[in-house]
Amino acid sequence: MKQLIAWFAFSCVSASAGTLFMGAYPNLLLVIDEDKGKVIDQIKLETGLPVNIRLSHDKKLLYIFTNDRSGFEVMDVATHKVLSHFVLNDATHRFRLQGAAPDPEGKLLYTTTTEFTKLVDRYEVGKAKYTIIDVAQQKITKTVEQPPEEPATPGAPGGAGGGGFRGGGFEVSPDGKYLYQFGSNVLVLKAEDFSEVEKIALERPEDPSMRELGLSIPQESLSDPNQRVSIFNYSDPIVHNRVFGLATFDLNKRRFDFKPIGPAPQSMAGMRISPDKKEAFTVITNGVGGNKRCEFWALDMGTSKITRTAEVPCRSRFTFGMSTNGKKLYLYGASFDIEVYDAKTFKLEATWDLGHDATMAGMIAIP
Amino acid sequence: MKHLKGLNRKARRIDDIVTSMGRPPSEQSMGGDDIVALQNQTQQRPHIPMGCALAFSPGWEVDSAGGTAGLCQPVERDIYDCYVTCFWPAQVPDHLNNYPDWAGKCATATKDWRNLDLVFP
Numbered sequence: 389m390k391q392l393i394a395w396f397a398f399s400c401v402s403a404s405a406g407t408l409f410m411g412a413y414p415n416l417l418l419v420i421d422e423d424k425g426k427v428i429d430q431i432k433l434e435t436g437l438p439v440n441i442r443l444s445h446d447k448k449l450l451y452i453f454t455n456d457r458s459g460f461e462v463m464d465v466a467t468h469k470v471l472s473h474f475v476l477n478d479a480t481h482r483f484r485l486q487g488a489a490p491d492p493e494g495k496l497l498y499t500t501t502t503e504f505t506k507l508v509d510r511y512e513v514g515k516a517k518y519t520i521i522d523v524a525q526q527k528i529t530k531t532v533e534q535p536p537e538e539p540a541t542p543g544a545p546g547g548a549g550g551g552g553f554r555g556g557g558f559e560v561s562p563d564g565k566y567l568y569q570f571g572s573n574v575l576v577l578k579a580e581d582f583s584e585v586e587k588i589a590l591e592r593p594e595d596p597s598m599r600e601l602g603l604s605i606p607q608e609s610l611s612d613p614n615q616r617v618s619i620f621n622y623s624d625p626i627v628h629n630r631v632f633g634l635a636t637f638d639l640n641k642r643r644f645d646f647k648p649i650g651p652a653p654q655s656m657a658g659m660r661i662s663p664d665k666k667e668a669f670t671v672i673t674n675g676v677g678g679n680k681r682c683e684f685w686a687l688d689m690g691t692s693k694i695t696r697t698a699e700v701p702c703r704s705r706f707t708f709g710m711s712t713n714g715k716k717l718y719l720y721g722a723s724f725d726i727e728v729y730d731a732k733t734f735k736l737e738a739t740w741d742l743g744h745d746a747t748m749a750g751m752i753a754i755p
Numbered sequence: 756m757k758h759l760k761g762l763n764r765k766a767r768r769i770d771d772i773v774t775s776m777g778r779p780p781s782e783q784s785m786g787g788d789d790i791v792a793l794q795n796q797t798q799q800r801p802h803i804p805m806g807c808a809l810a811f812s813p814g815w816e817v818d819s820a821g822g823t824a825g826l827c828q829p830v831e832r833d834i835y836d837c838y839v840t841c842f843w844p845a846q847v848p849d850h851l852n853n854y855p856d857w858a859g860k861c862a863t864a865t866k867d868w869r870n871l872d873l874v875f876p
């Protein structure tokens with residue numbers, strides 16, 4: 389009987405281990421078991437190199453965007469099977485995609501595209517357009533030209549939560565009526581026609597090597613579907629003192645709740661919130677080049693104060709992630725491995741060799 | 756252009772000519788230097804051409820500060836992300852337009868870089 393209880397307890401622990409999904413070279417989606425610290429599955433993508441991964445609102449599907457021919461693949465999270473895949477490019481048309489997000493029903497993908505048309509003697513480069521892609525029809529069903537004052541790529545090139553470098557930080561409101569484009573500004577658009585509803589200005593980060601800045605998006609699988617809590621940079625218009633704080637953005641009401649904390653470091657690598665929403669973590673960077681120094685910061689979500697810090701030997705370029713149970717912190721990117729740190733002590737615990745270089749598609753962590 | 760410094764005689768002559776052509780009155784009154792008050796200012800960064808390199812001249816890759824200390828170590832760690840999007844100028848083929856299969860046989864550039872395909876532009 390004791391053995392049975394022990395086996396049951398072990399099974400529960402094993403079942404609680406999360407799963408990480410990461411894009412990898414040359415055309416793979418890696419599935420990593422957090423408990424084992426190993427790659428347990430490699431899913432070959434027919435359409436090419438994954439550059440962006442997004443989780444469906446019901447957390448059952450992954451939408452994988454590939455670079456080679458502007459491809460899309462829909463994968464079932466439970467079975468690791470690719471359900472469908474298609475490409476937008478053809479013999480005379482190429483598309484560049486920037487930012488993409490599924491609607492709550494998983495039927496549409498919202499993105500920004502630039503079309504290149506091959507003519508007899510040249511390529512004609514089109515203007516950036518907001519674009520709707522129908523997953524079932526596997527084609528673009530609507531485009532609206534982007535206003536000229538809006539850059540094709542948002543100021544901070546990428547958001548977290550599977551955004552990757554080309555993620556662009558698109559988000560869809562829980563009711564599916566509004567789109568949020570997170571970058572140097574937060575642009576609120578009507579989902580049906582991409583008309584601008586509101587624009588909220590943000591402070592632009594200084595360090596171009598950091599990707600998850602401005603109003604970064606927490607890990608999708610851990611975040612509240614109705615709000616985004618993130619690090620926010622603020623600068624006063626006179627002395628230009630930069631301050632950082634915690635910003636809570638209500639996706640339904642489109643309102644910010646901003647809690648300033650203190651002087652902003654040179655750059656901050658996004659923020660990850662623990663599953664119990666009591667603690668948040670980030671990696672801050674001061675200095676550049678050989679003088680670059682990084683620190684883990686832990687923030688108390690209740691008091692909005694820094695509770696722990698520790699220096700960490702960061703890479704020249706990295707992405708910051710967190711385990712599904714909030715007990716481990718990950719540094720990855722520009723490499724074939726993940727450095728695993730304990731979230732309490734900030735000590736390096738392990739380095740997981742993935743066997744493949746990770747792409748900038750980011751990491752999707754699913755409990 | 757104040758952050759550019761002439762390295763040879765021709766460049767210095769150009770600099771002298773430009774200087775002799777006169778500065779805007781606002782700069783003349785201030786001696787041509789920036790006035791730094793009690794405010795945070797963004798550090799002037801070098802101008803780096805974006806995109807994949809057009810010519811093969813290895814060794815000129817620099818970080819965002821214009822040096823090399825900020826580059827990934829070893830550089831092979833960063834080679835793929837330069838290749839895929841031409842996000843940072845480097846001596847790599849471009850993935851999007853001409854060489855989609857360059858890294859097809861090389862899973863880890865740091866370990867397997869010998870498996871990278873040869874490119875003949």
